[in-house]
Amino acid sequence: MLAASGKGQDSRSARVLIAGCGDVGSRAACVLREAGAEVFGLRRSSKPLPAGVEAIRADLSDPASLAALPENIDRLVYLPTPDSRTPEAYRRVFVDGLERLLDALDTATLQRIVFVSSSAVYGDHGGDWVDEKTLPQPPGFNGEILLEAERRLAARGLPATVLRLAGLYGPGRDGLLRRLRAGTARVPTTPFWANRIHVEDAAAAIVHLLSLDTPEALYLGVDDTPLTLDVLYGFLAEQLGAPPPPTGDAPAGIGNKRLSNARLRASGFVPCWPDARRGYSTLI
Template identity: 45%
Template sequence: MTVLIAGCGDLGTEAGLRFAAAGFSVLGWRRSPEKIPAPIQAQAADLRGELPRIPGDTDVVVIAVAASERTEAAYRAAYVDGTANVLNALERDGGRPRRILFVSSTAVYGDAGGGWLDEDSPTDPASVTGAVIREAEELLHSRRPDAIVLRLAGIYGPGRTRLIDQVRAGISNPGPGQLTNRIHRDDAAAAIVHLTTAVADPAPLYLGVDDEPVELAQVLEFLSGELGVPLDPAPADQGQRRASRGGNRRLSNARLHGTGFDFSYPTFREGYRAVLAGDGVRHA
C-alpha cells in the first residue's frame, strides 16, 4: 500500500518517515524533491499546477500544504487550489484512497475570552488567512465527506526554535493574559499516522493540541530558567495589549485522546526540553 504526502515539507516528511517505518511505501510530493530523505520516494510536484499520476494502490493521502507567504492570494493558492488539485488528480486517475487527511490550523477559531473550545465550537477566523483555510476544509468535505481534518495549533520542535531564540536575545516577558496552544512537531506527525491507520471509524475533525493550554509568559519563563537567561520585565500595559488580540482561547484535545492517541510530549515542558537537548541548544 502507498501513502501519498501531498506537500512533503518538514511535518509531511516526519509523517512520511513514520509511515515508512510502519511498512508503507511512501511517495512525497514537493517542489524541491531533493529535500525529501529516503526511504520516502521523492517526486517533483507543485500542488498549484498539473500533478503527477497517483499510484493505483494509494491507500492514504495526506494533504499538508504551506503557503509561500502570509497573503490571501498565497494561502488560497496553497490551501484551496492545492487541495482541489489533489482531489482532481485522484478523480483523474480513478483513485479512491481509504483515508484522506488534511492538515489544517486552529487559526480558523476566534477569540474565546480565555474559554475552552473544541471540535464542536463555531469557527470565527480573525484573519483572512484563517478564513481561507476554513474554506479549504469546506471544499474538502464537500467532495470527500469522510475525509479527516486535523487542526493543528502552534507547531514547535526541531528547527522551530523561535521562542528559544527570542529568550536568548532577551525578549521582554509579555506579562499575564496571552494564551498559547501548542503541539510538538513529532506529536503532530504521529497524530497524522495514528488517525489514518489506527482508527477504525475516524471523526471528520480533530484538534491537534497538547494537554496544556498555557500563558505565553509561563513558556518564556520556563525557557528562561532552562537556558539561564533572565527575561526583561514587561511594560505595565503589555500583557493587557497582548490579551486583547484575537486567539485568546484554550483548545481541548479530548477527541484525539479518545482515539487512543498518546502524546510523547504532553506539555511544552517535555517538548522544549527535547528541543533543547536535540537541536544543539545548550543551557547557558
Template identity: 35%
Template sequence: MHLFVFGLGYTALQFIHLHRDRFTTVGGTVRSEDKANAMRAAGIQACRFDGADFDPAILQHLERAEALLISAPPADGRDPVLEQFSKAIAAAPRLRWVGYLSTVGVYGDSGGAWVDEATPPNPATPRARHRIAAERQWLELGAGAPFAVQIFRLAGIYGPGRNALVKVADGTAKRIVKPGQVFNRIHTEDIAQVLMASIEKPRPNAVYNVADDEPGPPQDVIAYAAELLGRASPPEIPFDQADQTPMARAFYEDNKRVRNFRIKSQLGVTLQHPTYRDGLRALLQSSEAASVRKP
C-alpha cells in the same frame, strides 16, 4: 501502504521521519526541482508542484496512494490541491484515508474560554477564514466517497529545531506579555502519533483538535526554556510595545483554551508531551537539541 503528501514541510517531514517504516513508499510535493532532488536523495519520491504547474507524475502517485496527507495551506484564498487534483483524488482507486492539516485558528477568539470540536468556527483573520473554507471543501469531497476525510486542527507546532530552547539559545526569544493571553501547543511527535492512529482507525468526516493538555501564557514558555538552559530569562515586553511582524501580531488576536478529548476518546492517543514543560525537557535531552546546551 502508499503515502502521498501535498506539501513536504516541517510537520509532514517529522511525521515521515517517525513513521517511515509503516509505509511501502512515500511521495510528496515541493515547490522547486532543487528541493525535489534533495527529497529524492532522502528516499522520498518527490514531485514539483508550485500551486499551478505540476509534475504529471503526481497523477500516477494518486492512482496508487492509500493514504493522502494535505499539509499545503490555502494560497490567495483558494486551495491549490483541490483546484488541480480534486477529480484525480475523488477517482483514486486505492485511497482509504485523507488527512487535512488545519489550525485551531479557525475558532477565532473566545476570550480565553475553552473550545472543542463542537464549537462553531468563528475565524477572525483572512488566513483562518481561508482555512475553514478549505476544511469544508475537503469534507464535501469526502462525503459519500470510499475514503475517509479527517480534519486535524493543530495548535502551535514545536519540535526539533523549532522551539523555545532554540530561540533562547540564539538570542531571538522575546517574552511578550499580553495580560490573560494563553496558547495551546503541540509537539511534532504527538502530531505524528495522532495521524498514525487516525490512519489505523479512519473515521469519515472526523474533526480533531490536536493540542496539548495545558494552554499557557507564551512568556512562561520562554522563561521555562531559559531556566532549563541555565540562562537569564529575557525581559518582559508589553504587547503594545513589542516590535512584531503583522503575522506574529495576528496570533495574539485569538485567545482560547483548546480541548483535546476527542483524540484520546476516539483515537486512543496518550500524549507523549502533554505540556510544554514535558516537550521542552524531552527536546533538551535529545540529540537534535544538543547544540542549545552550549553557553
C-alpha cells in the same frame, strides 16, 4: 495496522501520498515507512526525502505537473506550505491546490484523507476552552482560507478527516527560544494562553488518524497542557539563563483560548510530549 483492502486480494501495503512533504510530512513519512506503508512524498523542491520515500516533484499550482501521479493511492495527507504569508499564496495551495490534486487523483481508491489545518480557524474566546464543537471565527485571512478549504473538501463527500494543529515547536523551530535569549519576547499583563504541539507528536497524530477505521471528521491536534504565556516564557527564560521577559501586548491575530485534545486522546492517541515545558527543555 495500515493494511488496506483491495479488489482481488486479501490485503496489500497502504499506498500513502503526502502532499507537502516538508518537516512534519517527512516525519510522518518515516513513521509510515516503519509501519510497512509505501509512501510517496510530493514537493516542489528537489530536496532529498527520507530513505524509502519515493519523491514526486510537482507543484500544486501547476496542473500539468500533477499529470503522472501514482496509481492506487489509498491514503492522502495534505499539508502544503505556502511560499509566502499572503492571501494569494494561501489560496493557491490550500484551496486551489487541493482541488487540483483531488481532480488529478483517482479518488475511487482513497480510503482516508487527512487534511492538516490550523487552530487559526478559531477566534478569541477570552481564555475559555475550545474543542471541535466550538464555532470557528477566523481572526485572519489564514484561518478564513483554511476553513474554506476544509469546507470544500467536505463537499466532495470523500472519507476525509481534518486535523487542526496548534502552534508547532521542536527541532528547527526555536524562534521562541531565540526571542527569549534576545529579550524581545513579551508577556501580556493579563493571562493569555499558549497552545502547542511538538512536531513529532503532530506527525504521529497524522499517522494515527490514517490508521483509524472510523475516525471523526475533525480533531484538534494539541498537547495535554495549555499554559499561560507568563508561565511558559518564564520557565523557558529560567532554563536559558535569560532575564524574565518584560510585559507587552498580547500576540495579534491568534485569540486567547485553551485548546482541548480530549477527542484525539479518546481515539487512542497518546502524545510523547504532553507538556511544552518538557518538550522545549530538550531543545535547550
